[in-house]
Amino acid sequence: MEGAATAALEARGLVKRYGEREALKGVDFAAQPGELLAVIGPNGAGKTTLLSILAGIVRADEGEVRLPRGEVGWVPQQAALYRRLTVEENLLLFARLEGHDDPRASVEKMLELTALGERRGEIVARLSGGNQQRVNIAIGLLARPVVLLLDEPSAGLDPRQRARLWEFVSALAERGTTVIFSTHDIQEAERYGERLLVLADGESLFDGPPQGLREAVRREAPEAASRDFETAFVAFLHHRGH
Amino acid sequence: MRWLLLKDLQILRRSPLQAVLLVAYPVLIAILVGFAISRDPGKPRVAFLNEVPRNARISVGGAQLPAVGVGGRICRRIECVDVGSRREAIEEVRSGGVLAALILPADLVDQLNSLSTPSPGTPTVEVIVNQEDPVKARLVNDRISSLLARANLLIARRIATEGGRYLDLVVNGGRFSVLGQPVEILGLGAGARILQALRPALPPGPLRSSIDQVIRFATLARDNLDIAAPLIDRLAQPIVVEKRVVNASTPPLDVFAIAVAATLTLTFVTVLLVAGSLALEREENAFPRLTRGLVSRSALLGEKVGLGVAVGLMVTLLMLAAVQLFVPLHWSRFGLWLTAILAAAGALGAAGAALGAAAREVRAVSLLAFMISLPIAFLSLIPSGAVGPVLFDAIEVVTALFPFKPALEAISAALDPAGPSIGGPLLHLAILTVAYGLIARFALRRFAAA
Numbered sequence: 041m042e043g044a045a046t047a048a049l050e051a052r053g054l055v056k057r058y059g060e061r062e063a064l065k066g067v068d069f070a071a072q073p074g075e076l077l078a079v080i081g082p083n084g085a086g087k088t089t090l091l092s093i094l095a096g097i098v099r100a101d102e103g104e105v106r107l108p109r110g111e112v113g114w115v116p117q118q119a120a121l122y123r124r125l126t127v128e129e130n131l132l133l134f135a136r137l138e139g140h141d142d143p144r145a146s147v148e149k150m151l152e153l154t155a156l157g158e159r160r161g162e163i164v165a166r167l168s169g170g171n172q173q174r175v176n177i178a179i180g181l182l183a184r185p186v187v188l189l190l191d192e193p194s195a196g197l198d199p200r201q202r203a204r205l206w207e208f209v210s211a212l213a214e215r216g217t218t219v220i221f222s223t224h225d226i227q228e229a230e231r232y233g234e235r236l237l238v239l240a241d242g243e244s245l246f247d248g249p250p251q252g253l254r255e256a257v258r259r260e261a262p263e264a265a266s267r268d269f270e271t272a273f274v275a276f277l278h279h280r281g282h
Numbered sequence: 283m284r285w286l287l288l289k290d291l292q293i294l295r296r297s298p299l300q301a302v303l304l305v306a307y308p309v310l311i312a313i314l315v316g317f318a319i320s321r322d323p324g325k326p327r328v329a330f331l332n333e334v335p336r337n338a339r340i341s342v343g344g345a346q347l348p349a350v351g352v353g354g355r356i357c358r359r360i361e362c363v364d365v366g367s368r369r370e371a372i373e374e375v376r377s378g379g380v381l382a383a384l385i386l387p388a389d390l391v392d393q394l395n396s397l398s399t400p401s402p403g404t405p406t407v408e409v410i411v412n413q414e415d416p417v418k419a420r421l422v423n424d425r426i427s428s429l430l431a432r433a434n435l436l437i438a439r440r441i442a443t444e445g446g447r448y449l450d451l452v453v454n455g456g457r458f459s460v461l462g463q464p465v466e467i468l469g470l471g472a473g474a475r476i477l478q479a480l481r482p483a484l485p486p487g488p489l490r491s492s493i494d495q496v497i498r499f500a501t502l503a504r505d506n507l508d509i510a511a512p513l514i515d516r517l518a519q520p521i522v523v524e525k526r527v528v529n530a531s532t533p534p535l536d537v538f539a540i541a542v543a544a545t546l547t548l549t550f551v552t553v554l555l556v557a558g559s560l561a562l563e564r565e566e567n568a569f570p571r572l573t574r575g576l577v578s579r580s581a582l583l584g585e586k587v588g589l590g591v592a593v594g595l596m597v598t599l600l601m602l603a604a605v606q607l608f609v610p611l612h613w614s615r616f617g618l619w620l621t622a623i624l625a626a627a628g629a630l631g632a633a634g635a636a637l638g639a640a641a642r643e644v645r646a647v648s649l650l651a652f653m654i655s656l657p658i659a660f661l662s663l664i665p666s667g668a669v670g671p672v673l674f675d676a677i678e679v680v681t682a683l684f685p686f687k688p689a690l691e692a693i694s695a696a697l698d699p700a701g702p703s704i705g706g707p708l709l710h711l712a713i714l715t716v717a718y719g720l721i722a723r724f725a726l727r728r729f730a731a732a
């Protein structure tokens with residue numbers, strides 16, 4: 041059990057079946073405190089399933105998860121908020137449910153963070169998809185988590201908002217929060233992820249630093265090595281039979 | 283939990299159209315059903331022909347009853363359509379313009395007057411009924427019978443009073459006029475006294491003992507007939523009827539109809555709100571976020587049922603307050619109303635939660651709520667005897683599984699001072715609350731996990 045003492049979070053042999061389909065086929069991994077872990081893989085690879093199991097929303101059929109003491113923050117892929125309430129009402133509700141001492145102060149902080157201060161009084165349903173996602177993320181952050189799970193957090197955000205998001209998430213990680221995020225953007229995974237976990241059809245194909253993935257891709261798909269990383273990655277998946 | 287409640291109320295306020303529909307639609311249905319089943323569909327239209335001569339008066343023992351009455355009295359209880367002839371009356375009935383025709387024949391008063399003479403006749407009124415609509419025909423018959431019963435009672439009292447006066451004359455003696463000629467009546471009392479005075483003048487023997495017999499008879503008869511006079515008076519009015527008069531200008535909804543309207547309102551508001559707000563948590567994907575430690579599933583269910591109970595209670599009380607404008611209700615029983623409505627709302631809310639837990643779309647669940655509640659409500663209103671006994675037993679079982687029927691029973695018991703006991707329905711509702719609460723809890727775990 042080497043590393044178990046220091047790991048913030050650990051998962052072993054996770055299997056999840058939906059009827060005949062195996063969404064996860066025995067995934068192992070661990071994350072250290074303050075680590076930024078990117079989960080990448082094609083559609084239906086099992087990223088959401090994995091994060092949902094870690095978040096405690098879905099129960100694994102096999103395997104076990106060890107979570108640290110404290111809150112596990114979760115930002116779901118599909119925005120989980122009340123579309124008929126305003127931005128501020130949503131944040132205030134969750135700040136209160138999280139038991140913040142001063143919910144209004146927390147709301148102000150989140151409004152500032154997401155730069156939604158001007159739209160605080162607007163009904164969420166009338167916000168653009170990206171802005172809804174910003175509220176979705178802000179609600180997840182209200183949990184003041186030790187482990188933060190972000191399921192495709194940057195989907196739908198414009199470049200400036202992405203930059204703000206990653207700036208904030210990196211700051212959290214520096215203060216010791218373990219961050220696990222999924223993404224389809226390979227560049228983003230490489231830039232912000234200290235470690236990458238590649239999933240395809242429920243199997244873990246790679247677990248290591250971005251540099252290691254580049255080497256593996258070069259080794260296994262040499263014909264695409266001169267192309268951009270995304271193209272090379274697709275070739276790598278193809279070689280692995282996905 | 284109170285924050286969730288606040289949130290749900292905010293959402294409700296944010297959707298005014300839905301909120302108004304949620305409240306207004308059930309109230310509308312409830313009132314329509316209430317009107318439909320109300321047992322008193324207002325005043326029937328009846329053709330009225332009065333052939334009695336204008337100056338004819340009912341007289342009993344020389345006293346004449348005032349002329350007002352007949353026409354006026356009758357037309358207060360039915361809507362009279364004046365007709366000029368018998369043929370016209372029959373034509374009105376045949377064409378469906380009126381439900382029935384009531385004809386007071388020319389000799390009616392003479393016949394009535396003959397009742398207090400030695401050769402009494404049979405006063406008769408004629409009723410012509412259209413049998414096309416048997417329910418309404420029966421209604422008209424009932425109305426007319428009750429009118430006649432009242433008239434009979436009135437006349438019987440007059441006759442009894444007169445009878446009492448004659449009796450008094452026989453017992454105590456006095457003046458009496460026959461064909462305008464005054465006649466002196468001796469009376470049993472005076473007769474006995476005269477015989478008593480005569481008695482000593484007679485020699486003892488058969489004549490004297492005969493007089494003794496007559497004296498004894500006269501004394502006995504006087505004493506007993508003295509008791510008979512008030513008895514006859516009582517006979518004319520055997521039971522004192524106290525009748526509550528409801529404002530005749532508005533068709534009165536009886537208590538049962540009001541209870542049905544209130545229960546329907548409560549059912550739709552509570553079931554729809556609880557099921558809808560629970561489904562909304564999943565439609566908005568908020569359910570997993572909430573139940574990951576922020577709120578327990580039981581607390582979430584409790585919050586939704588609480589929301590449904592609060593809003594359902596409010597709407598139902600408002601509806602009753604509105605009904606109060608037309609029909610007086612027993613507000614002194616407010617505590618019982620509250621108990622019945624709360625118990626009913628609890629069970630209905632739990633049933634709504636069970637429904638809402640199984641679906642994840644507000645639209646789907648609203649439709650489902652209507653599709654289940656409406657037939658159950660109608661089944662619950664089927665009276666025994668309307669269907670065969672086996673079918674009725676089956677209906678009883680089905681309706682006992684859903685809170686509508688016990689809710690209706692509890693609310694009508696609470697509204698009606700003369701109604702049945704409220705204990706049974708309350709217990710029934712409590713059992714259903716627990717059962718549906720457990721089903722909802724199970725359904726949430728089963729369906730909302732993924």
Ligand SMILES: Nc1ncnc2c1ncn2[C@@H]1O[C@H](COP(=O)(O)OP(=O)(O)OP(=O)(O)O)[C@@H](O)[C@H]1O
Nearest residue numbers: 058061063081082083084085086087088089090732
């Ligand atoms: N509730 C469910 N019922 C049945 N199958 C499911 C369910 N959720 C996920 N799956 C299946 O499990 C597999 C993994 O799905 P998952 O959502 O984890 O993929 P993903 O990697 O997040 O994909 P994406 O990049 O599109 O978000 C898919 O094949 C999916 O169809």
Ligand SMILES: [Mg+2]
Nearest residue numbers: 087088089117
């Ligand atoms: Mg996903």
